[in-house]
Amino acid sequence: MSDTTVQFTDDEKRLLLTREQTSEEMGTLTPDLLELARRKKKLYHLAVPKDLGGAELPVLSLMKIFEDASSMNGSFGWNLTLGAGAGVFGAYMDPGFAEEVFSNPEAFITGSGYPAGKAEPTDDDPDTFVVSGRWKYASGSPYATLFTASCLLPESTPDNPKMIALAFYPNEVNRLHTWNSYGLTATASHDFEVSNIRVPRRRSFTMEPQPRYAGRPLYRFPFMQFAPATLASSLLGITRAFIREADPDGEHSAEEPVMEQRERLHRAVQAVWEKCERGAEISDQEKQSVDIASKELAVVCRQIAFELYQHSGMRVLDRTTRLNRTWRDLMTAGQHVMLR
Secondary structure, X not given: OOOOOOXXXXXXXXXXXXXXXXXXXXXXXXXXXXXXXXHHOOHHHOOOXXXXXXXXXXXXXXXXXXXXXXXXXXXXXXXXXXXXXXXXXXXXXXXXXHHHHHOOOOOOEEEEEEEEEEEEEOOOOOOEEEEEEEEEEEOXXXXXXXXXXXEEOOOOOOXXXXXXXXXXXXXXXXXXXXXXXXXXXXHOOEEEEEEEEEEEHHHEEOOOXXXXXXXXXXXXXXXXXXXXXXXXXXXXXXXXXXXXXXXXXXXXOOHHHHHHHHHHHHHHHHHHHHHHHHOOOOOHHHHHHHHHHHHHHHHHHHHHHHHHHHXXXXXXXXXXXXXXXXXXXXXXXXXXXXXX
16 A cells, blocks of 8 residues: 555446445445455555554545545545544554454444543442443444444543543444434444443543654644544535536536635645644644634535535436435535534
8 A cells, every 4th residue: 555645446436436326225335335445445544553554644645535535425435534534543542452453454443522421430440441321423333343432531520521532342332223314324324322331441542642653743643633624625525526516517617716725724734744743842823724724615615515506406406316415415524513
């Protein structure tokens, strides 16, 4: 695998395009799409540390891959963005546990960063938590090999929340079939829950990299900026697909403002990345620049889409068309809290 980017062959591009409708009908990605992501391209290992078998790509390279994949297949690209993005957790996990997780070539992590659970150390074993909770929107839950979820600790208060992330195996969670969205249908972003399960402390982590990874640029890049920047890139890819379907002749010059805002986001991300490479402190202003550029890109994408929708007449209403599907995917992706 290249250390800079991923290229899809013409056959792979055709596969991504032609499986959109089938995946939507199934409510999850087709087996051949999962084979492409896991075995053929190792796409879910793009942000995993190299010594755990990953590619450890720069953030901008990841963003371009997510954009490209999302432009060909919205649900595939969105799940790639989240699943590959979760690969950075390998740098924060207990080293032995991380090796167990990512030695599996089919490793795919889903979960939630919202603290919708509670974790309490047990009286008989301080290295074990008892965990209960229910979390929403775990994209790719049918084929996830690990679920991660944020939990509140007993000492947490409304004014001073104390959180920890915990990892669960599929046989420990109850997957709830709750994803009934009209867009990004094949992401299978169902809820999941656990009830009074015991989880060893070695399966807990915070967003502080382990010492061996602390100096590496990808794991110095602030995750709270990494997440919206990558999600905005996936939304951008879906938007560009919609523009191609709605304005194939470029009559409305719809892509120009989108690409201008894309460049602003890329500049903001690159500025932070360069600080990460040098080991320099990242200012709040630089972090805010990434946040603002991500949200502004999402706003521009939605605005352009609404304008083109109005020019599309009745043809945009046919649910079997790519025009309609990319519209629904775009509107669904744009609702993500980090893009609003």
